[in-house]
Amino acid sequence: MTLTSAPADVFAPVPPLAARARSIGGSPVRDILAVTARPEVINFAGGLPAPELFDAEGVAAAFRAVLEEAPAQALQYSTTEGEPTLRAALAARMSVRGLPTTADDVLITTGSQQALSLLATALVEPGDTVLVEEPCYLAALQVFGFAGARVLGVPGDADGPDPEALAELVVRERPKLLYTVPTFQNPTGRTVSAERRAEVASVAARHGLWIVEDDPYGELRFEGERVPWIAAREEAADRTVLLGSFSKVMAPGLRLGWLRAPAAVRRACVVAKQAADLHTPTVNQLAAARYLADRDLDAHVARVAAVYGERRDAMLAGLSEVLPEGASWQRPEGGMFLWVRLPSAYDTTALLPEVVRHDVAYVPGTPFYAGTPDRATLRLCFVTETPERIAEGLRRLGEGLKG
Incomplete structure (x- = not known):
């Protein structure tokens, strides 16, 4: 049997992706945060451990x-x-x-x-x-x-x-x-x-x-x-x-x-x-x-935690000066993140592009909710920046939140 080629305009379409794959769309927040790789951006948006503390x-x-x-x-x-x-x-x-x-x-x-x-x-x-x-x-x-x-x-x-x-x-x-x-x-x-x-x-x-x-x-x-x-x-x-x-x-x-x-x-x-x-x-x-x-992993972790604790303290020390009146936050006893709730009039997703223009970034709280999100929330990561850069980043954040 001889196979012949059909004209390109009559080729049948390929089968579709699985429904679960089709339901996964792009993220506008991810697109905005892509610019935070610029070295001048002070990045509170990441969830990465501090690379200078790796025991390479x-x-x-x-x-x-x-x-x-x-x-x-x-x-x-x-x-x-x-x-x-x-x-x-x-x-x-x-x-x-x-x-x-x-x-x-x-x-x-x-x-x-x-x-x-x-x-x-x-x-x-x-x-x-x-x-x-x-x-x-x-x-x-x-x-x-x-x-x-x-x-x-x-x-x-x-x-x-x-x-x-x-x-x-x-x-x-x-x-x-x-x-x-x-x-x-x-x-x-x-x-x-x-x-x-x-x-x-x-x-x-x-x-x-x-x-x-x-x-x-x-x-x-x-x-x-x-x-x-x-x-x-x-x-x-x-x-x-x-x-x-x-x-x-x-x-x-x-x-x-x-x-x-x-x-x-x-x-x-x-x-x-x-x-x-x-x-x-x-x-x-x-x-x-x-x-x-x-090696002593526990001793290494203790050194890392000591540095992270100093960075958490630097962030906590500056928040009250730059966040709007009525904002609230929790003091974590460890980890990498600090959660902020701004007054209800704020929408942290809508504000993010303006904040990024001030060369600082956070993650809006909206994507973290399974149900109705609290749009006035945001996540700050404090472990990847030094106390000096945290202080400057908070200053920029305060300017960006003013719109």
């Missing part, structure tokens, strides 16, 4: 060691669950912090963002309801939305999600899971109190709810006492998945995260990860394990 020498030494001593292993495929030495080291760190854990409880992921995607695959059917904090980490909203979930926000206050509102939503909406960042939350910087964590765990236990507890910032504490994980509470032990990451305490470029989960969920996530990327890069895992063996 220590990480490089760890890579050199594994490549010199075990190149065949470091450059080879690995198991989907992750390198046993790294899993054991992470299990030991969690156990010391009050959550008894074995290596078999841990799955290594390509950043904790992948852990979220794996959990969405393992737990969420299209049309399922997922509860999140209001406001919520933006990328979690994207993951659950992409999975086809119906995402509802749980109202709360400075102590975290309101347990009564959570219980009402669970009874009425029958959600599959609650996603929470209880320590130094992104975007608000708040920490959920121990009492509130106990109440959230109790709701999950009484009504049958998974809890996904994301903890990327918990080690970056400047003051106050550490609050135990929800996962460490007895009533929540069989229904809480704890996520962790090296991104904020070692280096985000390593793309190393992990999840600690009950066996059934962990096994499902292993299958999902096999389909996604087979395993997280072996050499990165071995280098991280070597770093933990040869």
